[in-house]
Amino acid sequence: MATRTRLTPEREAELYEAVLDLLAEVGYDALTMDAIAARTRSSKATLYRQWRSKPELVAKALQETKPPGLDEIDTGSLRGDFYEILARTDDSKLERDSALLRGLVQAVHHNPDLHEALREQLVEPEKRELDAVVRRAVGRGEISAANPAVEFVAHMLVGAFFARLIIDDQHPDKAYIMRYIDAVVLPALGV
Known part of the structure; x- marks a missing residue:
């Protein structure tokens, strides 16, 4: 991994937000390290010193701007x-994230490095966190570990985003996702 010693956490956060803003504006294929450097008043050398590649920087930006500690949530x-x-995000972030995901799904088909970076830095960690939430529900006796829907919780939730975009031509908001959880995810799990 590239050496990451010169940037403050605040500066990194600014860079990540700028990367996501640019990504939303121009899409992954048109996003360049030159554009990121110009937007963030950084040098390309600084960007490449901190992140080896555009896929790594984009994946890290997505990872670092998500709400922390989902696996630690335990309301009972x-x-x-x-x-x-859901309370740890807001509708504007959900709208931006769904737009970014829609664009990135196209890009991963043509860019194996992006696919790998997203799986490594975003998809797998988020799935592990979500699996921890589900395991706690199994441990509490709320759902059966033998329920076949247990392995598809992440799939159902991701599907909610894309179904809303494709079928309804709308970005998912918190109210929609809550209704989806109550009508689809929880019943599938036997809750």
Whole structure:
């Protein structure tokens, strides 16, 4: 991994936000390290010293701007945990994230490095955190470990984003996701 010694946490946060803003504006394929450097008043050398590549920087920006500690949420019920996860974001972030995800899904088909970086830095860690929330529900006796839907919780939640975009031509908001959790995810899990 590249050496990351010169940037303050505040400066890194600024860079990540700028990367996501640019990504939303121009899409992944048109996003360049030159554009990121210009937007953030950085040098390309600084960017490459901190992150080896554009895929790594984009994946890290997505990872670092998500709400922290989802696996530590424990309200005492699975529904409460899902609702607490949603409480840690807002509708404008959900709209931006769904737009970014839609664009990135296209890009991963043509860019294996991006696919690998997203899986390594975003998808797998988020799935592990979500699995921890579900395991606690199993441990509390809320859902059966033998329920076949347990392995598809992440799939159902990601599906909610894309279904809302494709079927309804709308970005998912918290109210929609809460309804989806209550109508689809929890019943599938036997809650």
